[in-house]
Amino acid sequence: xxxxxxxxxxxxxxxxxxxxxxxxxxxxxxxxxxxxxxxxxxxxxxxxxxxxxxxxxxxxxxxxxxxxxxxxxxxxxxxxxxxxxxxxxxxxxxxxxxxxxxxxxxxxxxxxxxxxxxxxxxxxxxxxxxxxxxxxxxxxxxxxxxxxxxxxxxxxxxxxxxxxxxxxxxxxxxxxxxxxxxxxxxxxxxxxxxxxxxxxxxxxxxxxxxxxxxxxxxxxxxxxxxxxxxxxxxxxxxxxxxxxxxxxxxxx
Numbered sequence: 179x180x181x182x183x184x185x186x187x188x189x190x191x192x193x194x195x196x197x198x199x200x201x202x203x204x205x206x207x208x209x210x211x212x213x214x215x216x217x218x219x220x221x222x223x224x225x226x227x228x229x230x231x232x233x234x235x236x237x238x239x240x241x242x243x244x245x246x247x248x249x250x251x252x253x254x255x256x257x258x259x260x261x262x263x264x265x266x267x268x269x270x271x272x273x274x275x276x277x278x279x280x281x282x283x284x285x286x287x288x289x290x291x292x293x294x295x296x297x298x299x300x301x302x303x304x305x306x307x308x309x310x311x312x313x314x315x316x317x318x319x320x321x322x323x324x325x326x327x328x329x330x331x332x333x334x335x336x337x338x339x340x341x342x343x344x345x346x347x348x349x350x351x352x353x354x355x356x357x358x359x360x361x362x363x364x365x366x367x368x369x370x371x372x373x374x375x376x377x378x379x380x381x382x383x384x385x386x387x388x389x390x391x392x393x394x395x396x397x398x399x400x401x402x403x404x405x406x407x408x409x410x411x412x413x414x415x416x417x418x419x420x421x422x423x424x425x426x427x428x429x430x
Contacts (some may be wrong), residue, residue, distance in 0.1 A: 179236065182302055184257045187245065190236040191229035195221030198291070198430045199267035201258060202228050203275030205297070205409070206355055207347060209235030212272065215415035219423065226428075227262055229254075231275075232350060235339060238348025252282045259289060260263025262289040268426070270294025270374075272411065273384075274355060276299065277362065284365045292429045293395075294422070295371040297408050299387030300363040312356045319351030366394035372429040373398040374422065378406030378413060399425055 182189045192210060194217050202213045210228035220226050230237040232254065240246070255278065256374055259267055266289045271279040276298025283290045302308040326344045341347055373395045377388040379402050392400040401421050406413035 180330055182257060184254060184262050187232065187254075188238045189229060189232075189254055190259070191227060193262055193314050194226045195224055197224040198348075199225045199227060199259070199264035200294075201255060201261060201264075201267050201269050202226065202294070203231065203255065203271035203278055204228075204234070205271070205273035205275050206350065207234075207339065208272075208409075209337070209341070211235075211339060211410060212409065215421060216411060216422070219415075219419040220426075224268075224426070225262070225264070227258055227264075227267070229258055231278075231354065233343070233346030233348075233354075234341060234350065236342055237346075239343040239349060243349055243353055246349050247356075248278065248281050248354065248358070249285075251278050251354055255282050256286060256289070265289065265381075266291050268292045268294065268430070270296065271298065272296040273298050273408065278354075280365065280369075281367060282361045282363060287368075287371075290371055292426075293369065293377075294352070295373065295377055295388075295391060296376045297384050297410055299382050299384055300366055300391055301335050301357050301360060303360045308357055312395055315355035316352050319348040322351060324346040335358075356406070366391060367396075369395045370397065372425075374425045375400040376410055376418060376421070377402055378408060378410035379404050380407045381410065 179192050204212045209230045213228045217226050233239045269279045269290045276295040375388050375392050377384050392398045403414050405408040411418045
């Protein structure tokens with residue numbers, strides 16, 4: 179693994195393979211290890227950049243809550259592209275990582291060649307729904323402070339994660355999961371790059387959001403992965419990789 183330092187925060191990342199760049203961002207509570215099956219499948223033809231978000235894995239956990247938010251995450255992603263020598267890349271992520279990929283596109287559309295959105299949602303137009311989500315996110319942070327990894331026992335993508343500071347994960351819940359407005363969801367019709375949307379058939383909370391994104395993003399392809407939950411890329415890696423590689427061949 180390699181370390182990038184941005185504004186005093188050491189960010190853990192890894193670069194594998196050669197070819198067009200793909201930046202993959204993990205879901206909340208996971209780390210870069212959740213992409214292992216995809217790295218193995220992609221590294222022969224692509225440069226795959228995986229990393230640990232703030233408070234996750236081996237990346238630093240800043241002490242101040244204000245260091246955990248959407249914009250800091252987006253700027254971390256831009257810095258990763260810079261240090262990897264990629265002016266633009268295929269940008270993708272799972273769950274929170276997918277949302278951050280959409281936020282990155284909104285901030286830096288010229289740096290996005292294509293989007294990969296896995297088991298994710300675009301946020302909320304409705305203020306009450308957003309506030310309810312934020313209350314859950316904050317409560318989740320409190321729960322992590324109390325129980326640590328016990329809160330992740332049933333989550334496949336988090337099972338292999340190795341966090342050096344669970345306080346950082348709790349801070350990420352209170353800052354990076356929280357959404358301030360509907361900027362991301364309102365940006366969907368403006369997306370013109372090819373977009374791959376994948377959702378596990380058993381990931382019920384994200385079935386409707388996936389359909390919604392597919393309806394709003396003009397050049398999108400959506401697949402539903404059978405016998406897969408919230409970490410579809412890990413639950414059915416062969417099926418997922420087959421469709422991902424087929425999509426990438428059409429855009430690169």
